[in-house]
Every structure is written in C-alpha cells, then in structure tokens.
Amino acid sequence: MWGWFPWRRTAVRRRVVVNLEDKAFAGILWAKRGPLLVLKDAVLMQHGAADTPMDGEVLVERSKVDFIQVLAGG
Structure with a gap:
C-alpha cells in the first residue's frame, strides 16, 4: 500500500489531515x-472534543x- 506514490512528494511540506481510526491530526x-x-x-x-494543539513534532505510524x-492552499 505504501509503495512509491507521486502524491507523497507533492504532499510533503503541505498542510494535511492525517485520518486514523478514532482520531485525526491536522498539520504540516x-x-x-x-x-x-x-x-x-x-x-x-x-x-x-475540542481540537487540541500539540507541542513539538507529532510522529504517526504509517x-x-x-x-x-491534502488541504487546498496548504
């Protein structure tokens, strides 16, 4: 599933929402x-629940x- 995909290169350094089973993270x-x-x-x-700002970097297991x-204009 996570082989080479062109979107990965274009998504890096852009604002995204990473959706997990029970939560999501919005960030760069x-x-x-x-x-x-x-x-x-x-x-x-x-x-x-209210959105919770996270300190530092967030690491998510792929x-x-x-x-x-990938958010528009992000």
Missing part, C-alpha cells in the same frame, strides 16, 4: 522517516493511517 506533513510520518504545527482532532487529505 514535514517528512517521512521510515515507517513514520512527521507532522509539525499539529492539532489533534477527536469527534465530540500503518495506522486510514487516509491523508
């Missing part, structure tokens, strides 16, 4: 390091990602 997709995605300026988004949205 800064890098892909092995099995991890690195997000900066990230916010945790959970259904029914195997846990359902899908990624």
